[in-house]
Amino acid sequence: MKTKNLNIIIVLGLVATIGILVAQLLWTKEAFNLEEKKFSQKTHIALLEVVKKLYQGTNSELPSENPIKKIANDYYIVNVENDFEPKILEYYLKTEFAKFNITTDFEYAMYNCQSDEMVYGNYISLTDKSPEKRTVYFPKHKNLVYYFAIRFPNETTYLFSSLRFWFVLSFALIVILLVYVYSIYTIIQQKKYSELQRDFINNMTHEFKTPLSSILLASNYLNKQKPILEDSKLKKYTEIIIHQSTKLNSHIEQILNIAKSDNAPIKMDLKEILIVPIIKDVVENMQLNHPNLSIKINASRDFTIQADAFHFTNIVYNLLDNSIKYCDINPEIIISIKEQNSQIKIDFSDNGIGISDKNLTFIFDKFYRIPSTKSNGINGFGLGLYYVKKICTQHHWKLFASNNIDKGITISIVIPR
Numbered sequence: 398m399k400t401k402n403l404n405i406i407i408v409l410g411l412v413a414t415i416g417i418l419v420a421q422l423l424w425t426k427e428a429f430n431l432e433e434k435k436f437s438q439k440t441h442i443a444l445l446e447v448v449k450k451l452y453q454g455t456n457s458e459l460p461s462e463n464p465i466k467k468i469a470n471d472y473y474i475v476n477v478e479n480d481f482e483p484k485i486l487e488y489y490l491k492t493e494f495a496k497f498n499i500t501t502d503f504e505y506a507m508y509n510c511q512s513d514e515m516v517y518g519n520y521i522s523l524t525d526k527s528p529e530k531r532t533v534y535f536p537k538h539k540n541l542v543y544y545f546a547i548r549f550p551n552e553t554t555y556l557f558s559s560l561r562f563w564f565v566l567s568f569a570l571i572v573i574l575l576v577y578v579y580s581i582y583t584i585i586q587q588k589k590y591s592e593l594q595r596d597f598i599n600n601m602t603h604e605f606k607t608p609l610s611s612i613l614l615a616s617n618y619l620n621k622q623k624p625i626l627e628d629s630k631l632k633k634y635t636e637i638i639i640h641q642s643t644k645l646n647s648h649i650e651q652i653l654n655i656a657k658s659d660n661a662p663i664k665m666d667l668k669e670i671l672i673v674p675i676i677k678d679v680v681e682n683m684q685l686n687h688p689n690l691s692i693k694i695n696a697s698r699d700f701t702i703q704a705d706a707f708h709f710t711n712i713v714y715n716l717l718d719n720s721i722k723y724c725d726i727n728p729e730i731i732i733s734i735k736e737q738n739s740q741i742k743i744d745f746s747d748n749g750i751g752i753s754d755k756n757l758t759f760i761f762d763k764f765y766r767i768p769s770t771k772s773n774g775i776n777g778f779g780l781g782l783y784y785v786k787k788i789c790t791q792h793h794w795k796l797f798a799s800n801n802i803d804k805g806i807t808i809s810i811v812i813p814r
Contacts, residue, residue, distance in 0.1 A: 407581050414577055418570045425563040432556050433470070436499070441465055443493040444475050444547065450489045451481050471552040476544045483507060483518055486545060491521065501555035506535035507545045513537070515546065605649055613642045663791060665705040672734060672743070673699045675706065679713045689727045692717070696734040700741050702812050708788045715781040716808055720747035724805075741812040747805040757798055757806075761786040 444465050452459055464476040490505060504520040515535040535546045549555070557564070619625060620635045673696055680692045702709075721728045724747060733744040752760060763783040789796045795811040 439497045443497045446493045447489045471549040473547045691729045694732045716745045724749040743810045746807040749805045
């Protein structure tokens, strides 16, 4: 994906996430206001019912005007214009608040005509069975004689608790936004490092190929000269130069191919191919360079698969080459080919030094080499198994690695029919 398109997607995603979060916070605020309004309405109706109960059994009529005044969000004044008993008032308050599902703590006070001041009544706790005694100041109001005041000290907490779902959702959206921002930052950093790595590899390999080509050209010319041909030592040294230069050139080509395949998939020439003949050709070539190599092929019959012959050959070569390099005795490799569950499974088992379980999952990563004394003494860039994994992925094959019970590892390729 181009950098411009990626930046547009990142910005749009960020704007959308912030927009959803802002909308959620506004909805939460609106829900709180509605909940506060609903609580106020329920309290108002409940207090009206309390006033009606206080007038029952008396000769007085209900006040013509609304007796309830909301002084603050948690503070109400109720004018009853009639004398009443504190215990009766407390009973009616508990009954009516329970009827209207007002379950938060409250406290009340009554106006005392004789002392001309508000007398604290009681603190009614609906959550704590034994609340502490407290004294709260209730202000006196002019032009009222028989009245009482109600205060809800925990109203805000009570309203917040009824909006738990909204706050949990808002918190979840904030977490999502933070995760999104962190993920985008990580992706950008990874993309930056990946581009730097690819540019470094391309520049490095191209700078290596020019002097290497000159070395190979000069060495091949030198190897044909008469003095070299007549001197066995000089000829041997010249062949070592040619061999090592060719080996280095193949490593550079491999790095270039891998770097190129990171930008675009490797082109495949898929055909029907026979597995066993290709494996046998690779085995014969390997045994020429390694006389002590023992490779056994177990196959009930010759299987046919749809694959790119060139890349499949490279897969087999890389797996056998790894088994040989990471073996401290005479290499013994068993290649088993069998059909199970409508799939063809190819197992490459060796008697090498093996791999610890903690490192086994990383062997197919690019540039990964197992930290060990054996690995340090072997030439390579950690690209062989990465290449195998990439080709298998493009063929839609599955690739597994597991440790053998006794010694070595087994790498399995599962090919759907």
